[in-house]
Amino acid sequence: MNVEELNVDEKIGNVKDVLSEAQKKRGVLIHAFQSIQKEHNYLPEDVLNSLSKKLNIPLSEVYSTASFYKHFYFKPRGRNVVCVCVGTACHVRGASKVLEKIEESFGIKEGETTADMAMTLETVGCVGCCGLAPVVTVNEEVVGDLNPKKVDEVITMVEEK
Numbered sequence: 001m002n003v004e005e006l007n008v009d010e011k012i013g014n015v016k017d018v019l020s021e022a023q024k025k026r027g028v029l030i031h032a033f034q035s036i037q038k039e040h041n042y043l044p045e046d047v048l049n050s051l052s053k054k055l056n057i058p059l060s061e062v063y064s065t066a067s068f069y070k071h072f073y074f075k076p077r078g079r080n081v082v083c084v085c086v087g088t089a090c091h092v093r094g095a096s097k098v099l100e101k102i103e104e105s106f107g108i109k110e111g112e113t114t115a116d117m118a119m120t121l122e123t124v125g126c127v128g129c130c131g132l133a134p135v136v137t138v139n140e141e142v143v144g145d146l147n148p149k150k151v152d153e154v155i156t157m158v159e160e161k
């Protein structure tokens, strides 16, 4: 039998209904997460609790679905997000020094947010601009070819936002 002859719907029978129900739930959840995160900048615990009750989906499933996706956050994030690339090209060209300097300047470690909520500091594996290494992103903006002077400029840019 070749692939074209397979009737997938017939083969999976009732499983199809179960799958489509699960897919619907997942689709609703993801849409809800996007709206919640747009409003709060992260997924607050009390809002996820309410969502769980409203949709009659166990809280564990709500969390498990949200945590599957890297772009949903469970902790408040700063108004600005600085992301230091620590991928191979950036690592080789001094990413750890860049990270250290930004950590020292803002008094936070990677993964933390300043107390005034001005900035969250993160790291990433590669942002796809290896030719500009070392690279950081400030919100949507990519800043590459970093040297100590440019790192100071990035720090000033964030402080002024």
Ligand code: FES
Pocket: 085, 086, 087, 088, 089, 090, 091, 125, 126, 127, 128, 129, 130, 131, 133, 134, 135
């Ligand atoms: S490793 Fe940093 S941009 Fe690719």
